[in-house]
Amino acid sequence: MRYLLILMISFFVVFSVGCSSKVEPQKNQSVQVEDNFLSEEDEFLSEFDDELEVEKKFDPLSGYNRVMTSFNDGIYTYAFAPVARGYKFFVHQEIRTSVNNFFHNILYPLRLVNNLLQGKIKNSGEETGRFLINSTVGVLGFFDPAKSYFGLKSHDEDFGQTLGYWGIGAGPHIVLPFWGPSNLRDAMSLYPDSMVNPIDYHQDRFYNLTNSYGESLYLKAFAKVNNISLKEGEYEKLKENAVDLYPFLRDVYEQYREQKIKE
Numbered sequence: 580m581r582y583l584l585i586l587m588i589s590f591f592v593v594f595s596v597g598c599s600s601k602v603e604p605q606k607n608q609s610v611q612v613e614d615n616f617l618s619e620e621d622e623f624l625s626e627f628d629d630e631l632e633v634e635k636k637f638d639p640l641s642g643y644n645r646v647m648t649s650f651n652d653g654i655y656t657y658a659f660a661p662v663a664r665g666y667k668f669f670v671h672q673e674i675r676t677s678v679n680n681f682f683h684n685i686l687y688p689l690r691l692v693n694n695l696l697q698g699k700i701k702n703s704g705e706e707t708g709r710f711l712i713n714s715t716v717g718v719l720g721f722f723d724p725a726k727s728y729f730g731l732k733s734h735d736e737d738f739g740q741t742l743g744y745w746g747i748g749a750g751p752h753i754v755l756p757f758w759g760p761s762n763l764r765d766a767m768s769l770y771p772d773s774m775v776n777p778i779d780y781h782q783d784r785f786y787n788l789t790n791s792y793g794e795s796l797y798l799k800a801f802a803k804v805n806n807i808s809l810k811e812g813e814y815e816k817l818k819e820n821a822v823d824l825y826p827f828l829r830d831v832y833e834q835y836r837e838q839k840i841k842e
Contacts, residue, residue, distance in 0.1 A: 664811065
């Protein structure tokens with residue numbers, strides 16, 4: 580209706596201007612109508628601009644995030660990716676898959692706690708069954724007979740998903756050094772998750788897999804390189820679709836996390 584109204588007014592203005600050359604008294608009236616038309620058009624454009632402002636994402640840390648995205652991209656491109664390619668060249672895929680299975684298996688406490696916190700009892704039971712089977716028949720988790728022979732699927736949950744499940748908003752987007760895209764809710768959840776993550780070192784904790792913070796970082800870096808070697812080229816393909824890398828990765832991450840919370 581707005582566009583129809585503007586079209587009718589435009590036609591009336593053109594008609595009035597055309598007649599003004601013949602009928603002098605209507606000149607002021609045509610100017611009056613044209614002013615009204617411009618005012619209404621400006622009002623429409625103003626409303627349209629307001630709608631665009633509403634759709635813009637709340638991103639108060641965008642300046643810092645852009646710098647950190649470039650930093651992480653450089654670390655990946657010139658450090659992790661080359662190391663992962665060399666590692667892939669010397670280590671067979673089946674071995675790398677087994678290593679990935681091992682690291683996934685030892686994160687069972689993290690998944691169990693967060694499934695319980697979300698009231699997902701069935702998922703918690705399946706996670707426990709997976710851990711028991713893979714830790715024994717699967718040789719400390721290097722193999723995944725729980726999925727292959729028993730059909731038990733993994734239910735990956737972390738504290739950020741738990742908070743989101745109970746209605747806690749994501750907050751502003753934050754890009755963490757070396758870690759990558761995150762948000763305020765997920766960043767604050769890293770510490771609670773680390774308390775039940777056997778890889779992270781904490782003093783006076785009996786189930787540490789490492790004896791120092793340095794060993795913990797080394798083990799996590801090794802797990803990351805191994806994981807990248809199994810997904811070589813995925814990040815590069817993702818970058819190809821990005822006109823502007825930071826907002827692209829931000830939107831991909833936020834949509835992914837929303838989907839994980841809904842599952």
